[in-house]
Amino acid sequence: MSREPLLEVTNLVKTFGGFRALDGVTFTLHKGEIMGLVGPNGSGKTTCINVISGLYKPDSGNLRFLGKTIAGQAPHKMARLGINRTFQVPKPFRELTVAENILVVHATNKHTEIGDPLEFVGLKNVAHRKAGSLTSGQQKLLDLARALASGPSLLLIDELAAGLSPSELDDVAEKLLTLATRGISLLVVEHLLGFVNQLTQRVIVMNAGKEIFEGDLASAAKDERVVEVYLGR
Amino acid sequence: MLFTLISGILIGIFYGLMGLGLNFIFGVMKIVNLAHGDFVMLGAFGVYLAYSVWNLNPLIALGIELVIFLAIGIPLYYGFVPRLLKSRDPEMLSLILFFGLSQVIESLASFAFGTNPDTVNPTVFGSQPVNIFGQSIQMSWIVAVLISLLAMAFMYGYLYHTKIGIATRAIMGHRTEAMSSGINVHRVSAIAFAIGIALAITAGSMTPFVLGGIYPSMGVDLTTTSFAVIVIGSLGNPLGTILGGLIYGICLMLMQTYLPSWSSLVPYLLLILILLFRPSGLLGRRERNA
């Protein structure tokens, strides 16, 4: 695995009113790497990827992608730069067909490694159905395919596991691992540690907008503060 | 100047009442009753009819109207709203549906009352003007303001001191949670809808005394005005409506005194400015993503 940094997050701060949703988050993600971003509800995980994907402008701190500062760019710019994401609650274009959902995506950097994104996620057989008629599991896969269609080099995955059956989970985990081997870096926000364990050992644990742990999953389970956050009050 | 301010406040209270029904229905059901102004118009014609045909006092006429329209409101709710709320885009479709209703009401009213303006003798409440801070104000205005305050007091009592009113507030806050906590959402909403219409009727009954001539096609303007009032206050917030009415009334009176030829712009200008610069209304906090 190359050790070239892809995304460098430095001291990221985002507040809503008086509430500090992100309070100085710093980490680096390398090419082809999978990193888990875990923590209890409301710890700032989703806010973190909302900032990276451009939905929120950070109050302060820096974001560097392939060495260039990108903090505060509009989401469509981020998408064209090569950063894309999925949503916790998938948001397909319901009135368009599955195929059209992919067709509208601006693919600026042609990553051909994964081929047809619908083929890749296994939705080719429903390509002509309206996206609104899919099951929620299928909508999650379509969301992933939509993100892949832009040819990202960084994918932010927001709570993909919630609502999927165990067999679907294994399947999705395998697909994400494939993406990483094709050179796409993944930042996986997840509530379920089991799912993260299938993907990577490298995790960041967040609580109340702060990183409380960075390292491998096994030692996270032994870390006092992590245990306290997950089990205690 | 003093007269302008006082009349602005008085008429503002009345406008607050006019917005109240529209806002209440929006707050509870998240639908826009574009026929609101037409119900106001009906309330006005009810008073006109009662007075000119049976020589009834407007207050008695209002009492009769309230009974009739509360009874009409409930079936109207069950006929339209549940189906609407199940649709793909209730808010937009409500706009169109109630526009249709407004057309129906307007045309029926034109059949019944003709298209020319009618007036009710404003001295029906006594011809003696009342003295407020040295300014003489028509008795009929005072009655209109008292009725408005009464209606607002009723709404306060209903929402905060009755069981069904508290359930209504629960629905206004979180519809789905209210539903799962065992509140009969449709029953509570139906009553809220009927009350919203009754409030429009109440405002209507005072319209001939505050605004003068009444005519079947006045509904559109009244709806826009009501909308301006509640947007100034903030949608879904009854307290805001009263504030909105006051601001609207004072601005209108100031314009009528100092720039009369431009005063018809007031509701629209206020509406746009508030929408663009203070999108959640003066008392609102939430992001305006209707």
Place this chain on the structure above:
Amino acid sequence: MRKRMLANVLIILLLFLLFAVGPSIYQNQSLIFQMMVFMALAQGVNILYGFTGYLPFGYVGFFGIGAYGAAIAVNLLHVPALVAVILGGFSALLAGLVLSPLLRLSGAYFSIGSLAASEILYNVVSNDSLQPITGGPYGVNLAGIFDEQTSYVVMLLLLVLATAFVTYLRSSRFGMSLIAIREDPVSAEMAGIHVVRTRVFVWLATAVLAGLVGATYAWHISVFYPNTVFDLSVSIFAIVFTLFGGGTTVLGPVVGTILLYGLYNAIGISSPQYFQLIYGVLIMALVLFLPNGLMSLLTRRGIYVP
């Protein structure tokens, strides 16, 4: 795909023939002209509401500004009629630019906001103190450039243009991305679509369309008053015709306008109250039983409607 392309071309051609030959078969040319006006405006509403989800109650504002832009160009600048039409479209473009912050609103807020905007335009144009420029409430007379035939042809071209634009939206990736924005602006951003720019572009395009139509209308009727060209029922007609036929299709507004405007002419002019009643009932029935318009009767059965 080829079949669909053919269907689109056929529709435009038929529409063109219908209105090109129409006046020589049916004597009431002004009725046919008005039908074209409403059809073009309905397509404007279709572009805006059908594809981006903004329901413009105040769409008539652009129509009126176009009419007045052209009238002022003729009476004060003494330009030829065709230049005046273009200036009418240009004034609507300016109005659209000024009003583009309205796009920050959504749902009912946008609708009511655009309504208020058109009322402001109306109140300004018809104000007594602007009489030297706009004629105030006393109206405008363009008898000097009166030309029923040429204005008819220009209107026909505008209608064809508007319809062609809708067929483009219906069959292009650009149209698809508009629907994507309508369905979910956030996902559309993540699909790399420049949401704000795209919305503003469509908004201005529909403004210019209504402005050009308004200017040509002014040219055609030559004498009019502020309340003729800022009449709220113009927006409402265009909206209802679109919804009745079915938005997001090429054919919906065409069918809706022919049927409902035909109905309006059959009974609306002689007995407006009856028309208003029927119209109101129709609108309510539409929302309750056929919210996606007549065309959805076909699309529901899997039949492709251009």
